[in-house]
Amino acid sequence: MTDQPEETGQPETGRPDDAALAYAERLFDLAREGATAELAAGIDAGVPVNLTNSKGDTLLTLAAYHQQADTVRALLERGADVHRLNDRGQSALVCAVFQQDEGITSMLLEAGADPDAGTPSPMQAAQMFNLPRMAVLLEASRRS
Incomplete structure (x- = not known):
């Protein structure tokens, strides 16, 4: 009897295999592409x-950045965290603001996203990129 673990040919516990990594990458592509039904399934x-990628981007962040409103809605319905920041301190809301997508911005605000969270915050981004319509939406959410 030895103290060495038996070799099973299986991947180390806690580390995804190549197929799992490929599937995860596919899911991020689905979020970018707006393949809502497949992603929701x-x-x-x-x-x-x-789920986050190697940069800390969530499926919600990618869907918001790529202006996939139906996908954003489906992710929110399934409990996506609107407060989650990526590794650069950016939220899904700042992505929607940067893209000047009023519909997604409104959806995220209604779901409780904070216009002052992150670096830059959505409000800072609206000011930095001179996006007055986005600033109005964000300001209105502060008052409600």
Whole structure:
């Protein structure tokens, strides 16, 4: 008898195999592309709704940045965290503001996204990029 673990040929516990990594990358592509039904099916089957990539971007962040309103809605319905920041301190809301997408910005605000969270915050981004319509939306959410 030895103290060495038996070799099973299986990946180390806690480390995804190549197929799992490829599937995760596919999910991020689905968020970018707005393939809502397929992405929602994956989440409904057990994929974490707040899955992040190597940069800390969530599915919600990518969908918001790529202006995929139906995908954003589906992710929110499944409990996506609107407060989650990526590794650069950016939120899904700042992505929607930067893209000047009023519909997604409103959806995220209604879901509780903070116009003052992150670096830059959505409000700072609206001011920095001279986006007065976005600033009005954000300011209105502060008052409600």
